Amino acid sequence: MxxxxxxxxxxxxxxxxxxxxxxxxxxxxxxxxxxxxxxxxxxxxxxxxxxxxxxxxxxxxxxxxxxxxxxxxxxxxxxxxEGFTKRLAIQGVGYKAALAGDKLTLHLGYSHPIELVIPKGLAVTIEKNIIVITGIDKQMVGQFAAVVRSRRPPEPYKGKGVRYEDEVVRRKAGKVVKAVGG
CATH class of the missing domain: 3.90.930.12 (Ribosomal protein L6)
Structure with missing residues (x-):
């Protein structure tokens, strides 16, 4: 069973x-x-x-x-x-998101903006640096959230990138500079 x-x-x-x-x-x-x-x-x-x-x-x-x-x-x-909701946080200097019709435009530190077409059946809203994706199809909500996150996943040194709001990013220590002297 x-x-x-x-x-x-x-x-x-x-x-x-x-x-x-x-x-x-x-x-x-x-x-x-x-x-x-x-x-x-x-x-x-x-x-x-x-x-x-x-x-x-x-x-x-x-x-x-x-x-x-x-x-x-x-x-x-x-x-x-009830529907399903995924919340993504954008963290980084100059990183931002904007909505234009059925497109989500992301500025994530690349030389060009990234445009993603929002699938039918999903609603996307932006609150400051939080992208909220809602819909009734759990798979579609999760898939679109994963696509948005994959455009700039959080990096471990400064934590910059797109991450789920409840995601904990494991941080790494940077290089240790050796002291000069005799």
Missing amino acids: SKIGKKQINIPLGVEISVNGLLVQIKGPKGELQVRLHPKVSVSVADGAASVAVKNPEDKRQRALWGTFRSLLSGAVAGVT
């Missing part, structure tokens, strides 16, 4: 789950998401809870799929009810 897979997913009020073959649709107050299932995974909805099952719980690969799809469905339910 999969520890995660066998847990039921509680469906809050206002959330509707419908299963059409291998496609699960989740509708909620914030929007609508779809999860495509593996052929060996099935979902059943009853009494305000959804449960995930596999054809052969003894097979190691199917147990892995069981937990994975239960987590994907749980994340989709959380997304359509």
